[in-house]
Every structure is written in C-alpha cells, then in structure tokens.
Amino acid sequence: MSNNGKRPRRVVQLSDTATYVLPYLYPAELSAISLTCKTLHLIAKSVTAARSSDACRNTEKVPIPFINSTADSHPYTYFIYTPTQVLSFSDAPPRQPWGSSSLEQPDLGLILPPTLEDGSRCECERCDSESVGCPCSRQNFPGLIWECGSGCMCDLGCANRVSQRGISIRLKIVRSQRKGWGLHADQFIPSGEFICEYAGELLTTKEARKRQQTYDKLKSTNKHTSALLVVREHLPSGNTCMRINIDATRIGNVARFINHSCDGGNLSTVLVRSSSALLPRVCFFASQDILKDQELTFSYGDSGLNPNGSKCFCGTGCCTGIMPSELT
Numbered sequence: 001m002s003n004n005g006k007r008p009r010r011v012v013q014l015s016d017t018a019t020y021v022l023p024y025l026y027p028a029e030l031s032a033i034s035l036t037c038k039t040l041h042l043i044a045k046s047v048t049a050a051r052s053s054d055a056c057r058n059t060e061k062v063p064i065p066f067i068n069s070t071a072d073s074h075p076y077t078y079f080i081y082t083p084t085q086v087l088s089f090s091d092a093p094p095r096q097p098w099g100s101s102s103l104e105q106p107d108l109g110l111i112l113p114p115t116l117e118d119g120s121r122c123e124c125e126r127c128d129s130e131s132v133g134c135p136c137s138r139q140n141f142p143g144l145i146w147e148c149g150s151g152c153m154c155d156l157g158c159a160n161r162v163s164q165r166g167i168s169i170r171l172k173i174v175r176s177q178r179k180g181w182g183l184h185a186d187q188f189i190p191s192g193e194f195i196c197e198y199a200g201e202l203l204t205t206k207e208a209r210k211r212q213q214t215y216d217k218l219k220s221t222n223k224h225t226s227a228l229l230v231v232r233e234h235l236p237s238g239n240t241c242m243r244i245n246i247d248a249t250r251i252g253n254v255a256r257f258i259n260h261s262c263d264g265g266n267l268s269t270v271l272v273r274s275s276s277a278l279l280p281r282v283c284f285f286a287s288q289d290i291l292k293d294q295e296l297t298f299s300y301g302d303s304g305l306n307p308n309g310s311k312c313f314c315g316t317g318c319c320t321g322i323m324p325s326e327l328t
C-alpha cells in the first residue's frame with residue numbers, strides 16, 4: 001500500500017474544481033479570475049462560450065444563441081434564467097450555474113384551488129370526461145385565454161396547454177448598434193403561433209415603482225437596460241383593473257430581449273389564465289406570419305405618456321421618435 005499504509009488521497013485538480021465553480025460566477029468575477037492563470041483563462045473562456053451559445057442555459061427545447069456582429073464585443077447579457085414567473089427576491093437573486101433553472105420557489109400554479117363552475121365539463125381530448133370546472137369550457141376574450149392547468153385531469157400534452165410547454169420555435173438574440181440586443185426569428189413562424197411567456201419576478205406595485213426609479217437613474221449612464229413590464233387586466237366587472245408587474249431585468253427569459261415597435265410589431269400580448277393559478281401569465285403569440293431573421297417586436301405602450309422618454313429606433317413609418325415608458 002502506498003502513502004505509508006494510509007488510503008491514497010484523491011488529488012483534486014484545480015481544473016476539476018474550477019469547472020464546477022466558474023459557471024456560477026458573475027461576468028466581472030469570471031473575467032477577473034480568468035486573468036490569474038492559463039488554466040482558469042481557458043475554463044472561463046469555455047464558460048463564456050456556453051453562455052453565449054444558449055441564453056436559456058439548456059432549459060428550453062431549443063438553444064437560443066446570442067449573435068453579435070457589431071463593433072462592440074459583448075458576447076452575451078448576464079441574467080438568471082427562469083422559464084416562468086417567480087416571486088420577487090428582495091436581495092440579490094441566487095447564483096445559478098448554466099444548465100439549471102431551479103430557483104427553489106413555491107409553485108405559483110398551486111396557490112389557489114380551481115374555481116369550479118356547476119355543470120361545466122372539460123372538452124379537451126386528454127381530460128377525464130367527468131372533470132368539472134375545466135378552463136376548456138370557459139370563453140376566451142380578446143387578450144385573454146383560458147388554458148387547462150394543474151387543477152385539470154390532463155397533463156402537459158393537452159391541446160389546451162399551448163403556452164405551458166416552453167419555447168420550441170427557433171429564435172436568436174441579435175445585437176444592433178442602436179437598440180442593443182433584440183429577439184429574432186430563426187425560422188418561419190406562422191401567425192397565431194405561441195412564441196414565449198414574459199417570465200420574470202412578480203413585483204408589488206410599490207416595489208415596481210422603486211425599481212423603475214433605480215433603472216431610470218442607471219439608464220442615464222447608457223450602460224444599463226431594464227425589462228420591467230406592467231400589464232393591466234380589466235376584470236369582468238369592467239370597473240376594476242388588476243396591475244401585473246413583471247421584472248425580467250435580473251431574473252427572466254428571452255422575452256426580456258423583445259424591443260419596442262411604434263406600429264405594434266408582429267407579436268400580440270395575451271394574458272393566459274389556467275385552473276389553480278392565482279395570477280395570469282403574460283404570453284406572446286405571432287400576430288402575423290414572421291419570416292426567418294425578422295425581428296420580433298411589440299408595442300411597449302403609448303409614447304405620448306412620457307414626452308421625456310428615450311429615443312426610439314424602431315424604424316417604422318409611424319415611429320413617434322420617443323420610446324414609451326411607464327409613468328410609475
């Protein structure tokens with residue numbers, strides 16, 4: 001026996017440990033550590049290559065790469081990936097290695113029991129014919145869709161769960177000089193196709209206002225873009241409006257890269273409600289046929305609301321020249 005009769009010690013290589021630890025680092029930490037030695041430099045380089053090859057960190061059905069052929073050399077934008085909405089983190093969000101989207105949060109789809117409506121029956125092909133209260137039997141309105149959810153008898157294969165299966169169309173995140181990153185089609189997308197959810201941290205209005213103020217200050221440095229979306233749902237009574245604040249700046253999905261277009265763009269924003277879920281999810285569907293390489297855009301709102309907003313470069317015939325921004 002070697003090592004004076006003791007059990008041989010496992011030699012932990014620097015490269016083994018670094019390969020495990022470096023994917024957790026923020027970009028500034030990664031670049032600092034890559035300066036320390038050749039081994040760490042090579043590992044940091046491979047982490048950067050993995051990050052820029054798939055913004056979704058291997059968690060969606062298809063990779064969504066960053067593509068930058070402008071003069072600046074940003075290989076990617078760093079954010080924590082979540083495929084769906086999460087409750088807000090008051091402190092810094094947890095670190096996340098590439099290839100993981102778990103944020104250890106309660107399942108927002110299970111907050112409320114399903115609302116049962118007497119006599120309503122599920123009509124989708126997967127649900128049990130005896131199930132009641134299934135959203136299949138509810139009426140969709142413009143801008144609102146009812147989908148089956150965890151309160152139904154069906155599984156994710158149900159035809160009435162289109163927006164719950166993640167992203168399956170080919171997309172890419174392309175950098176432009178004036179608008180920064182933008183989400184583009186990497187295949188033909190027919191009108192009506194589900195694109196993706198607007199995933200991010202769900203904020204109270206108080207927190208949303210606080211963060212918007214911080215983002216507005218940071219924006220003046222020209223180095224920071226934020227992705228705080230405010231959507232209002234008009235409740236059936238007609239008198240009440242529910243405000244949903246989703247911040248994808250620190251934690252989100254690729255919807256955070258969708259730029260504004262004054263002509264309304266080629267995406268429609270739809271609220272999707274499902275059984276057992278307290279809050280609707282904000283989802284994007286193609287509002288027209290979209291060609292490969294075309295940029296995906298939607299209207300952020302009415303630019304007349306904030307005449308001091310920043311410059312718009314949507315390039316459409318009806319461009320107002322000013323980006324809409326939420327007056328919080």
Ligand SMILES: C[S@@+](CC[C@H](N)C(=O)[O-])C[C@H]1O[C@@H](n2cnc3c(N)ncnc32)[C@H](O)[C@@H]1O
Binds near residue numbers: 182259260261312323
């Ligand atoms: C939700 S982010 C979209 C992704 C962003 N372009 C990026 O690089 O991360 C919103 C920001 O993108 C930029 N942006 C979006 N649409 C734009 C437009 N039509 N013209 C100029 N800038 C735009 C603005 O800086 C805005 O604050």
